[in-house]
Amino acid sequence: MKYPNIRAGTFLARPNRFVAQVEVEGNLQVCHVKNTGRCRELLVPGCRVYLVDSHNPVRKTRFDLVAVEKEGPAGPLLINMDSQAPNRVFGEWAAAGGLGFVPTLLRPEMTYGNSRIDYYWEFLNGGEKTFDSTRGFVEVKGVTLEEDRIARFPDAPTLRGVKHLEALVAARQAGYGAAVCFVVQMEGMRWMEPNDATHPAFGEALRRAARAGVEVIALECGVTPDTLRILRPIPVKL
Secondary structure, three states: OEOOOEEEEEEEEEEEOOEEEEEEOOEEEEEEEOOOOOOOOOOOOOOEEEEEEOOOOOOOOOEEEEEEEEOOOOOOEEEEOOOOHHHHHHHHHHHOOOOOOOOOEEEEEEEEOOEEEEEEEEOOOOOOOOOOOOEEEEEEEEEOEEEOOEEEEOOOOOHHHHHHHHHHHHHHHOOOEEEEEEEEOOOOOOEEEEOOOOOHHHHHHHHHHHHOOOEEEEEEEEEEOOEEEEEEEOOEOO
């Protein structure tokens, strides 16, 4: 996916989870943050951020904040923090055969039980490589937390995430294919793992899901200020 009209700026403050104050070419701008998570390790005063200029005069906020440079021992790491981006790039990747087959049907936002799962797929031509079923569900999770080149999820407790995993287990037990896909919104990670220190219940639910036959996939992305694309799978350590 590609963002139009990218501008660089300097992050100053985040008065609430929806907006950030950013200096752009010497001017203070109030920007919409396209991620309502905490992101405390990312949005550090003085860091470099990247914004989409909407050129829309009727919007309350002219800019959307979509990426940030995180300083580290090896230099700055560019991280896409747009929470809507993982579903978009996963949909493109899956439709092009990333799951091992080109789906006959790929439908977003499907309900199973009392949970809404990000994607439902069908593949009716035989020969599927990833799943032993001709239909199934995939829940997509964006990952922006990095520590020592290890990607971790979540960055804050997520009861909703646990509920999604339980729905995938139920779907698997009912005969569907089921997977949770972690779209890692940065490059150069050694592996991805659950963040047990922040939310141990999610890590336990993820391991239960894997034992129940739910596929656990992590996909590393290539990130530039104005693009995000899936590059390759990376290992998952449970």
